[in-house]
Amino acid sequence: MSSLKRTSPTNLKKKSTDKKRTNKKKERENHYSVDLSCPCVSNSKEMKATILGIPLSYKRSGRNKRMSYDQQSLEKKSFxxxxxxxxxxxxxxxxxxGKAKIEVRATFxxxxxxxMNDVDNLTKFILDCFQIxxxxxxxxxVMRLIVExxxxTQAMTNFHVLLYDDVRHDVIIDLLDEEENEDDDNSNNNNDNNLIDLTL
Structure with a gap:
């Protein structure tokens, strides 16, 4: 009779651990997915898209034997x-x-x-992905950020990257300054009208 080969408990434990690591890696690699229900746009002035998956917060680089490594490399690649x-x-x-100035809008x-995620760390994660x-x-x-x-009902990230228009923003700022100056002038005039002449 042929003897049956027995697997030692140590080998079984190792196989189980390896399987868990493999499954975990696959989950990280497939963390994000495509959303075809929302239209995507990309041209010289803007880029817009929706990516499915739980938004992740940025994590600092880890260290291993005096070498730094990106703890979220698989998740960023997935995005x-x-x-x-x-x-x-x-x-x-x-x-x-390219190297043009841009504006980024995102909804997580x-x-x-x-x-519990901080909105600034959520933003850092996608900014890294855009660079990668x-x-x-x-x-x-990135000259301007508008995020929330x-x-x-479904976890996702909506983003809209725009070419930053210096002229447009400068005009808005100038208009705001003009409105403030007008308000100051009006308030000064009102104060003058409310003054009572006591030199009698």
Missing amino acids: VDAINNLFQISRKEIVPF IFTRKCI GKIYHDDRQ KKTG
Whole structure:
């Protein structure tokens, strides 16, 4: 009779651990996915898309034997891949902004009511992804941010990257300054009218 080979408890435990690591890695690699229900746009002036998946907060680089490494490299790759896949499926070309000044708008949607994630760290994560995906050259090009987090029926990230228009923003600032000056003048005139001449 042939003897049956027995697997030692140590080997069984190792196989179980390896399987868990493999599954965890796959989950991280597929954290984000494509949303075809929302239209995507990319041209020289703007880029707009929606990516499904629980929004993640930025984490600092870890250290291993005096070497730093990105703890979220797989998740960031997943986000970038989702963007690329979305535009490929939609048969649209991604037009990068290069080194131009840009404005970024984003909405982070969670299914839970209590959102513990800080909105600044949520923003840092996608800004890193945009740089990795070569949507722009560097984070320093971002001149303006408009971001929010909220609760919804499905976890996702809506983003809109715009070419920053210096003239448009300068005009708005000038108009605001003019309005403030007009208000000051009106208040001064009202104060003058309310003065009582006591030199009798």
